[in-house]
Amino acid sequence: MEQCELPRRQTSLDRVKTMLPRLLPFLRWWPRVNRRTMAADVWAGLTGAVIVLPQGVAFAAIAGLPPQYGLYAAMVPVVVAALFGSSWHLISGPTTAISLVVYANVSQLAPVGSPEYIRLVLALTGLCGLVQFGLGLARLGGVVNFVSHSVVTGFTAGAAILIATSQLGHFFGITLPRGGSFLETWATFVHDFPAINGHVAFIAGATLAIALVLRRLWPRSPALLLALIGGSFICHLVDGAGHGAKLVGALPASLAPLSLPEFNLDTFRVLFPGALAVAMLGLAEAVSIARAVAVRSEQAIDNSQEFIGQGLANLAGSFFSGYASSGSFTRTGVNFDAGAKTPLAAVFSALFLAAVLLLIAPATAYLPNAAMAGVIVLVAAGLVNVKAIRHILHTDRSEAGVLAATFLATLFVALEFAIYAGVMLSLLLYLRRTSHPHFITLAPDPSTAHRALTNIRRKTLAECPQLKILRLDGSIFFGAVNHIAEELHRIVNHSPEQCHILILGSGINFIDAGGCHMLFHEAGAMKLSGREIFFCSLKREVLELLQRGGCLARIGAENVFPNKESAIAGIVSRLDPERCACCAVRVFAECAGRPGGWASMPQRPDPEAVVGQE
CATH class of the missing domain: 3.30.750.24 (STAS domain)
Structure with missing residues (x-):
């Protein structure tokens, strides 16, 4: 008669093997890495580095930071988010909406671009990371579901208009009050419109046109980077610098320097509301993008693990001169289409970007602000999801109201309040439905x-x-x-x-x-x-x-x-x-x-x- 085999008692080593993948999630996908996946990830990483170079500079300008800070945010935070998140293809880094919210919160507290401004931005990034990391540890991944699709769509559409509005001065060569409201900026622009600089407007318009043509004729090309090069060349041909066109200036040819965000009670009190808004918007972006690409890759996404990955990325970024980051829809889509197999593609992207920064940083001395404005306007236009807006308007009147309220609040009220207002309105509508069976x-x-x-x-x-x-x-x-x-x-x-x-x-x-x-x-x-x-x-x-x-x-x-x-x-x-x-x-x-x-x-x-x- 055969004896029943008793279950083996779990040893300390077994418990460690069980816990390690939870603490170090990259151990789950590391066995998938081989020579074939490595080659695919290297190519995808190179493509991503080329894409993020002009985007990082543009996003830093939106956030009111020196251009190099947008590139710093695409280095260490990208690696940390890839290693500690759950998605195989999500690429993190600076984004337009996050950059605008950062600017809206900190520009009221310090002069834009000043050392004090940079210090507050890094502190805001650290607080944002703490909030995201805490939500992830508490396994509150479902909290992102309260930021509905209508809220995100309305906010990004409003943010797109604000971003384009912020570039009016650089696009047309007019001096506009920085930090003014949406209506004030447009009122000043209309009043000073006869004083536009034709050379500056020509450079910006030509850069925008080059990017549009390249996207139409060569969709897989680094259109933004080539457009910036073309804008710089046009600026040289028309002697833009001699006719009032300002240049970005040379970037420092160095890697992201160490930084120490300053946390104290006063900083916490002033920055926490904005940090919470940045954290929730960043998580909504990252999880929605990770889910979208997971449908194509047939991968399961752990929301709470993504929270932890994004939180650690922002915490690390605050110590390596990177401002708040989140998932990027453009770079994630490019990463997947380029054939990325594992999160190593994000790691290679950061390494290639660091190498590119060291090699070509001095060349940005010839980059005109007008060309940057043309690229930023194109990036902003891409934020307006016309298809999603049309679908919401034709599907649900209540959600259309949420979208409209969030959109208008984004334009005319504080940005962080716009997110809160959209979420609260969504919850009120939900409560109304459930309270009226x-x-x-x-x-x-x-x-x-x-x-x-x-x-x-x-x-x-x-x-x-x-x-x-x-x-x-x-x-x-x-x-x-x-x-x-x-x-x-x-x-x-x-x-x-x-x-x-x-x-x-x-x-x-x-x-x-x-x-x-x-x-x-x-x-x-x-x-x-x-x-x-x-x-x-x-x-x-x-x-x-x-x-x-x-x-x-x-x-x-x-x-x-x-x-x-x-x-x-x-x-x-x-x-x-x-x-x-x-x-x-x-x-x-x-x-x-x-x-x-x-x-x-x-x-x-x-x-x-x-x-x-x-």
Whole structure:
């Protein structure tokens, strides 16, 4: 006889092997790395480095930082996010929306571009990383779901207009007040429009045109980088510098320097609201992009692990002169299309970018601000997702309202408030929906095999003169009890002859103490008025709470049925036989056994023919 093999006791080494992939998530995909994947990742990394070079400079300008800080944000944070996130293809780094929120929060506290401004930006980045890392450790990955697609779409569309507005001065060679509101900037621009610099506008427009043509004719080309080179060449041809066109200046040919973000109580108090907004927007961007590319790669995404990866990336960035970063839709799409197989592609991208920075940094001395403005305007235009906006407007009026409110708040109110306003409005609409569950009136359909209960609004059907059948679609909790009670009173008062009420509870997912108290009161009130209320198809959790709350005793255990078939059979036997005897409707199959049933009638009446009599 064979002996049963006892399960092996888990050793300390086994526990370490189990915990390591959680602490170091890159150990999960490292076995996939081989010569073939390495070659694909190297090529994808090189492509990504070329793409991020002009973007990093442009995003830093949007954030009000020296150009090199946009490149610093695309080095160490990218590597950390790739190693500690869950997505194989997500590329992090500076983004347009994050850059604009950073600028909106810090520009009110210090002169843009000053050492104090840079210090506050790095502190903001560190706080943002702490928030994201804390949410990840708490496994609160689902919190990003409260930032709805409509909020993100409306915010990015508004941010696109703000970004383009911020570049009006550089695009047309006009001095505009920096840090002014949306309306103030446009008012000043309209007033000073006759003073535009034609040479500057020509350089910016030519750069924009080059980028558009390259994207149309050569979609896989580094269009932004080539457009910047073309803009610099055009600036030299027309002697832009001699006609008032300002140049970016040479970038320092060095890697990201170490930095020490300053944290104190005053800094925390001033920067935390903005850091929270940056953190939530960054997480929403990163997780939505990771999910989108995961659909194509057939990979499972761990939201909480992405939170940890983004949080560690921003914490590391604050110590390596990188400002707040998030997932980049453009670079992630390019990374996937370039054939990346593992997160090593992001690591190679950062390494290649560092090498490029060391080699060509002095060449930026010939880069005009007008060319940068042309590229930034094109980047901003790409933020407006016209297809998504059209879909939301045609699909759901409530979500369209959320989109519009977020969009307008982005333009005319503080940016961080725009995100909060969109989220709060989404939650309020959700609460409104859940607090207004619907009663659907049902009646048997004689044309179906088992007389299926059907919504009488969809099909004209006769109801039983004594029994009202309702289906409640929604849970019974404290926020919905008043609405449910009012709806029930309205239905009962509208049908005074139907003294029995059957509620199908299959759509009731849960009930709380407030809901139990309401049903207790309504059941007692109906008994005093000579009516009976019945329930069927209730979920087990709902039944257990009704029993614990004493509501089941008030309703009566004999008035609660497991399903609608037993409910109808039990209720029909308790109907008034005198009214049944003179009833010509006979909607239930059980009516055949009632006084004056079909057996004693010459022919069965057509229920639809007598609907008007009831």
